[in-house]
Amino acid sequence: MVVSIFEACALLQSGQPVALPTETVYGLAAPVQHLAAIEKVFALKGRPKNNPLIVHLASKEGLHEYVTCTSSILNELTDAFWPGPLTLVLQANDKVPNVVRCDLPTVAFRVPDHPLTQQIIERVGPLVMPSANLSGRPSATQAEHVLKDFGSAVPVVDGGACSKGLESTILMENEGEWVILREGAISAESIAFVLGCLPRFVSGKGTDRPLCPGQLYRHYAPNAKLILNEQRLAGGNVLGFAGREYGGESVYILGGVDSPEEVAKNLYACLRRLDDDGVSEVWVDMDFPAGGLWTAIRNRLEKAAGVE
Numbered sequence: 001m002v003v004s005i006f007e008a009c010a011l012l013q014s015g016q017p018v019a020l021p022t023e024t025v026y027g028l029a030a031p032v033q034h035l036a037a038i039e040k041v042f043a044l045k046g047r048p049k050n051n052p053l054i055v056h057l058a059s060k061e062g063l064h065e066y067v068t069c070t071s072s073i074l075n076e077l078t079d080a081f082w083p084g085p086l087t088l089v090l091q092a093n094d095k096v097p098n099v100v101r102c103d104l105p106t107v108a109f110r111v112p113d114h115p116l117t118q119q120i121i122e123r124v125g126p127l128v129m130p131s132a133n134l135s136g137r138p139s140a141t142q143a144e145h146v147l148k149d150f151g152s153a154v155p156v157v158d159g160g161a162c163s164k165g166l167e168s169t170i171l172m173e174n175e176g177e178w179v180i181l182r183e184g185a186i187s188a189e190s191i192a193f194v195l196g197c198l199p200r201f202v203s204g205k206g207t208d209r210p211l212c213p214g215q216l217y218r219h220y221a222p223n224a225k226l227i228l229n230e231q232r233l234a235g236g237n238v239l240g241f242a243g244r245e246y247g248g249e250s251v252y253i254l255g256g257v258d259s260p261e262e263v264a265k266n267l268y269a270c271l272r273r274l275d276d277d278g279v280s281e282v283w284v285d286m287d288f289p290a291g292g293l294w295t296a297i298r299n300r301l302e303k304a305a306g307v308e
């Protein structure tokens with residue numbers, strides 16, 4: 001069911017999770033202090049209980065309620081990227097409940113850049129918002145994706161297609177070094193303009209207690225088996241780029257290889273379309289550039305294929 005922002009505010013205050021648009025992906029929202037609503041978010045998604053949630057604020061001033069330590073770099077990061085798709089993992093006080101942070105001393109924060117959701121946060125207060133998809137499945141970048149995953153169990157505010165199409169980049173200061181815990185809609189190269197050096201990506205590989213608990217789980221996966229390769233080894237379905245000659249059964253176009261923004265925006269809708277069409281196997285054209293937004297696109301395809 002599609003609801004207005006006024007209905008969404010009333011539902012959230014009564015403890016009913018509502019899916020809201022952001023510039024990255026749709027989020028499944030509950031008020032930070034409404035513990036019963038947050039439990040419902042975990043249950044609806046089938047989300048593991050040890051995977052913490054991001055707290056979404058209306059503005060950077062909202063951080064002061066939860067975070068005492070500030071630094072000039074932190075200010076520069078929030079000035080440069082908020083509102084926007086950068087999530088910062090920071091030491092936080094105990095005003096953030098345990099069910100949100102999963103007993104960690106840190107909490108993840110971001111200020112989403114979508115006018116409807118900003119108005120809702122201003123009225124209702126800070127919201128937790130994991131991506132509004134069933135755990136493990138491709139994220140939702142349109143209201144209809146949310147309705148497909150949750151049916152009548154989750155009301156949704158329709159804010160159109162998400163402009164970025166990939167989740168926020170997660171950045172944390174760890175032992176004096178700013179590191180990326182999830183590649184996302186803001187590239188490491190853009191963050192380097194503020195930090196003065198390129199932040200390293202720290203993967204959860206080889207540990208059962210990664211800095212980012214979400215790294216333990218499979219993500220973004222359609223039912224279709226994705227075969228990632230720069231070259232096509234056989235016929236069959238293709239997930240590839242505009243302007244290239246593929247032939248084959250069905251060709252799913254991510255966008256132009258000269259526009260990572262377009263590819264990012266279309267990625268999850270394309271993965272979902274494979275399932276709608278009952279595709280069981282697809283070759284993914286991995287012949288695309290490295291760096292910038294392409295790093296996150298490659299990461300999502302590898303995760304979706306189960307090779308990362």
Ligand code: TXA
Binds near residue numbers: 129
């Ligand atoms: O773009 C986004 O960030 C979207 C939109 C809706 O805002 N939200 C989103 O939430 O992607 P979710 O729950 O799907 O992913 C949050 C990630 C998880 O991998 C989680 O483990 C990590 O953030 N995370 C949350 N709190 C953390 C913390 N204190 N330390 C390290 N990682 C944390």
Ligand code: MG
Binds near residue numbers: 139
């Ligand atoms: Mg997610």
